[in-house]
Amino acid sequence: MDDNRKAILNDSNRIISKLQLLSVFFGDDIIYKIYLRSQVIHQLFEDNIELDINKLELFHLQFTQTLIELLRQIKKNNEKSILILLDEIQINKDLIDKLKSSLLSADQFRNDQQRQALKINTSLRKLYQALSDNTSDYPFSKNINAFSNTYAADFFYTVEPSLISEMTQYNPTEIYSNAYATIHKKLMGLLCKYDFRSSFYCGLKAGEQVLEVYSLNETDRYFIYSPARQLFLFCDVTQIDTANLNNELSKKGQFIQELTDKNDQLNNSINNIKTTIPAEIKTLLVENYRKLNDINFLQSISEVDVQANMLKSMLNTDMI
Numbered sequence: 001m002d003d004n005r006k007a008i009l010n011d012s013n014r015i016i017s018k019l020q021l022l023s024v025f026f027g028d029d030i031i032y033k034i035y036l037r038s039q040v041i042h043q044l045f046e047d048n049i050e051l052d053i054n055k056l057e058l059f060h061l062q063f064t065q066t067l068i069e070l071l072r073q074i075k076k077n078n079e080k081s082i083l084i085l086l087d088e089i090q091i092n093k094d095l096i097d098k099l100k101s102s103l104l105s106a107d108q109f110r111n112d113q114q115r116q117a118l119k120i121n122t123s124l125r126k127l128y129q130a131l132s133d134n135t136s137d138y139p140f141s142k143n144i145n146a147f148s149n150t151y152a153a154d155f156f157y158t159v160e161p162s163l164i165s166e167m168t169q170y171n172p173t174e175i176y177s178n179a180y181a182t183i184h185k186k187l188m189g190l191l192c193k194y195d196f197r198s199s200f201y202c203g204l205k206a207g208e209q210v211l212e213v214y215s216l217n218e219t220d221r222y223f224i225y226s227p228a229r230q231l232f233l234f235c236d237v238t239q240i241d242t243a244n245l246n247n248e249l250s251k252k253g254q255f256i257q258e259l260t261d262k263n264d265q266l267n268n269s270i271n272n273i274k275t276t277i278p279a280e281i282k283t284l285l286v287e288n289y290r291k292l293n294d295i296n297f298l299q300s301i302s303e304v305d306v307q308a309n310m311l312k313s314m315l316n317t318d319m320i
Contacts, residue, residue, distance in 0.1 A: 008053050008054070008056055008057045009042070011057070011060070012060055013042070015060045015064050015065060015068070016038050016039055016064070018068050019034070019035045019067065019068055020035050022072070022075070023035045025275065026275045028277060028282075030282065030285045030289055034067065034285065034288065034289050034292065037293055038064055041056070063288075070281070078273050078275070082273055085269060085273070088266060089267065092259045092262060095259060096256050096259050096260065099255065099256050105253075106253070112147060113200040115147075116212070117199050117200045117214065119141035119144050120200075120214060121198055122141050122196075123139050123140045123141050123144060124183075124191055124196050124232065125196045126139035126140075127139035127180070127183065127188075128192060130180075131188070136178070136179060138180055140180065140230070144227070147212070152203060152210050154253075155203060156202070156205040157205070157240075159205070159206050159241075160206060161206040161207060163204070163206070164204065166239070167204075167235050168229065170182070170184065170231075180230060181231070182229070182232070183231075183232040184232065184234050186234070187234050190216055190221060194218055194219065197216075198214040198216050198223070200213075200214055201213040201214055201222060201237070210226075212227070213235060213240070215237075222234070222236075223235055
């Protein structure tokens with residue numbers, strides 16, 4: 001075998017090996033078929049010494065190498081798109097970690113609801129005693145407003161300011177008040193009757209305005225506590241949209257879940273983008289394979305030239 005023929009065949013094997021790797025990477029049937037057809041063409045020249053070996057070199061130069069360059073460019077562009085998605089995933093992960101570090105769990109919220117209800121009940125008992133004895137004793141438990149300050153942003157339900165305003169209106173003739181608190185007279189009476197036992201029902205917020213809503217145990221009555229105004233009033237719980245009150249995820253928790261779901265979607269997109277071939281190029285590859293598979297290669301090398309030129313033109317368009 002002369003040196004020129006040996007060099008062309010060796011180079012042909014290297015080119016076909018590169019195409020094989022790309023066919024494995026993309027996992028596309030048509031690329032794999034083109035790879036197999038290129039092997040057949042190579043073997044044709046290797047087994048038939050009388051054939052002009054330079055035509056094999058021309059075939060690779062015009063077609064296979066151009067196809068490899070095109071597939072590499074697609075792979076590179078896909079990787080750029082993936083990097084953008086990976087950056088977004090990392091940004092989401094960093095935000096998730098930041099939110100988790102400050103996230104108050106639903107379990108903490110439930111536990112502190114019970115503690116807050118005890119503080120409210122104790123405070124109301126002391127308020128009753130202060131009103132009854134006409135003393136100036138401060139009735140409220142220590143840090144009674146810490147509950148709203150801690151949980152309002154994540155766990156209280158957003159309502160219209162008009163509802164907060166409506167729920168805090170009262171007739172001055174129907175309330176008891178002193179320097180520290182204001183309470184409906186009938187509410188105080190019921191609290192006394194049921195031994196000051198109530199449970200936290202939900203929290204409401206409208207901007208900076210916050211209300212805590214309590215249910216009076218063993219009754220169907222509810223009352224609100226306004227931390228800002230130290231106000232206790234009966235409330236009509238039907239005014240509150242209770243459709244979402246069973247949702248135990250905080251708003252931060254919901255946002256974390258949304259970001260996690262988004263990252264799952266992005267990861268799925270990455271798997272798809274990694275091996276995506278533009279539809280126009282895939283159509284051309286199908287046509288190329290048909291030409292390579294159907295023509296008499298030695299007699300119609302010019303047809304391969306035409307297909308190769310179309311591939312080359314792809315490299316200079318916005319299709320990839």
